Amino acid sequence: MTHLTRFLNQIGGRPYESTTGRWLRSTNPFTGQDWAEVPLCGKDDVETAVEAAHLAFTRGPWPSLNPSGRGKLLRRLGDLVARDAEKLATIEVKDNGKLIAEMLGQLRYIPEWFYYFGGLADKIEGGVLPSDKTDVFAFTKQEPLGVVVAITPWNSPLLLLTWKLAPALAAGNTVVIKPSEFTSCSTLALMDLIKEAGFPNGVVNTVTGLGSEIGAALVEHPKVAKVAFTGGDTTGAAVYSEAARHIKHVTLELGGKSPNIIFADAKIDDAVKGAISGIFAASGQTCIAGSRLLVQRSVYDEVSARVVDFARSARLGNPLDGATQVGPITTQQQQEKVLHYIDIGRGEGARCLLGGGRPSAPELAQGWFVEPTIFGDVSNNMRIAREEIFGPVLSIIPFEDEVEAIAIANDSIYGLACGVWTSNIRRSFAMANAIRAGTVWVNTYRAVSFMAPFGGYKKSGIGRENGQAAINEYLQTKCIWINLGESVPNPFVLR
Incomplete structure (x- = not known):
């Protein structure tokens, strides 16, 4: 029997299999032979992952870490990805059959996203508002959304994950990743580098399994604040519909016929x-x-x-x-x-x-x-x-x-x-x-950059990834009013 390489999830900073005890096999598209396996998770595992992410968002070292500290962690992760680019690229080729030249090029470029958004982490600013009320001081601040679910496709797993992961973390969110059931291995390998970089336990978690079960459970979970999805427009519409029922933020990067x-x-x-x-x-x-x-x-x-x-x-x-x-x-x-x-x-x-x-x-x-x-x-x-x-x-x-x-x-x-x-x-x-x-x-084609916003019109999606526009997709604005007057005016009248 051929030996299969086994990759594990990480939830709450620890290696994690599944409550089902079952495994999904990854098949090498060139040989047609199984080469690896990942846990086949169920809804109980979704609950565990989201709870870990929610706990990491609400207490512990992550919410108390200042933005510059988040940036340093992201830049450290970029260095580790650059170090292991060949290893990760080879895993992706075995998983999805794309060319080593293409995947190695992507892996050597991916660190730039972590460097770029690491640099943006402490550039998130609010502002003082002009006011027509002379006895009130008003200003805004930008805050993270909470637990973000990143659902990624099989064609460029790590690149398209990075487009979500880097801005989400820079903004201060925590993340649960659901990779494609066909190409989960490189994402689970990346988790080792996230731990090595020093991210606190639970800040990034993975749940592997079937999209119809795991993806749906993640989208509808009440403690998930946002879903960032890349995939086909039919599945994207289902994600959008379910997210709307629960009033969640979404970013959808869907299909094309360019x-x-x-x-x-x-x-x-x-x-x-x-x-x-x-x-x-x-x-x-x-x-x-x-x-x-x-x-x-x-x-x-x-x-x-x-x-x-x-x-x-x-x-x-x-x-x-x-x-x-x-x-x-x-x-x-x-x-x-x-x-x-x-x-x-x-x-x-x-x-x-x-x-x-x-x-x-x-x-x-x-x-x-x-x-x-x-x-x-x-x-x-x-x-x-x-x-x-x-x-x-x-x-x-x-x-x-x-x-x-x-x-x-x-x-x-x-x-x-x-x-x-x-x-x-x-x-x-x-x-x-x-x-x-x-x-x-x-006079060119297929050019992308960490600095250039990317997204679609019409059924090709909602929201933008990459560039400064991307980090705004993972933030919400809070307005704060401070009364500077000597007393509170008539309580029955709108200020």
């Missing part, structure tokens, strides 16, 4: 690279995937042919091999979903220019691979152009001019991101202003 728009005056070499990056990097498993490639008709044939040629040369293989360019799909269920959408595209009459199935190479047979797939002559009313596939499937859509490009780009329930490729500076600004999306890239 347009990547190439004009005839673009540098075609760069635009083709941007098209490839937008959809085939990470095997298309990113919320910001540029899955709709809009190409101006005068260069449509040229761009389509060059994108197909470029994608055809992509090397599929072991994601731990630095030469691999396209890895497997993270879960077998998702692989089947992607293949089903490819069948839908063919049935809708789209022309399959490349791929369209599982690769035939015997060395890939055990993995959950889907060939880089490109459909041409797609219309925006087809399902493959409207629904999030979350895989390496590109739809190429022709357009005539700016007006039509904007109309097609905005004709979507989503509004997470957009790419624009042009040499015309006027067009750059015009398109950026007209596109209904939270992020617009001009």
Whole structure:
């Protein structure tokens, strides 16, 4: 029997299995073999984790720690992540099948979030208010919300957790993390570094298990003040609905069907690279995937042919091999979903220019691979152009001019991101202003930063992660009035 690496939760600063005594196995998407296991928690474990976080928020060293002290802990955690970047990246590759180059790049960048928000921790300020009441002094202060639940997806577990964890801790909250049941291992490995950094017991806790049971119990728990969720829009809507019933704060980073728009005056070499990056990097498993490639008709044939040629040369293989360019799909269920959408595209009459199935190479047979797939002559009313596939499937859509490009780009329930490729500076600004999306890239794609706010319009989400805007998502404003008068006026009249 193959030995499985065992990862444990941490609750209240101690290693924690589960009250169920059961385990979830993690399968390596490249080999199709189980390699690790994590606890399968139940509702009793949710109660334990939230109580630990609530206790840490209300008493003990964390609420008495000054903001500069919180910042020092965050910066120390950043140093530890940098030290263990290769170890954590390797765990993520085994867990979700993404390229080691991609995951190692993320892990080496993640410390910047802890440094940045560590620096912001003691820059949280209130203010003195002007007042029309001369005998009253009024001011505001910013306070943490309380217990924050972070529910994270399987595609970039630690990066997308860090987007929530760093500002939540900088603001003074405590956190319960629910990672995806498919990719929990790297999050549990990070908990060892959180303890090593010196965070007080209970400030950060984890509960692993099925989203339908554990996630729902966390969202409805009365001592949870906020839910920060990244995932699909259907699940996000359920989280939003349940949080609203209990009047909780939410941040939702949901799906996308992002347009990547190439004009005839673009540098075609760069635009083709941007098209490839937008959809085939990470095997298309990113919320910001540029899955709709809009190409101006005068260069449509040229761009389509060059994108197909470029994608055809992509090397599929072991994601731990630095030469691999396209890895497997993270879960077998998702692989089947992607293949089903490819069948839908063919049935809708789209022309399959490349791929369209599982690769035939015997060395890939055990993995959950889907060939880089490109459909041409797609219309925006087809399902493959409207629904999030979350895989390496590109739809190429022709357009005539700016007006039509904007109309097609905005004709979507989503509004997470957009790419624009042009040499015309006027067009750059015009398109950026007209596109209904939270992020617009001009002559680049998939650029993110700890300093730049990120989030969606429409069904792509609510709230913003990253940048100074993010920390405000984890704070609430208190207004304080101090009477400076000699006496209290008429108690029956509003002051």
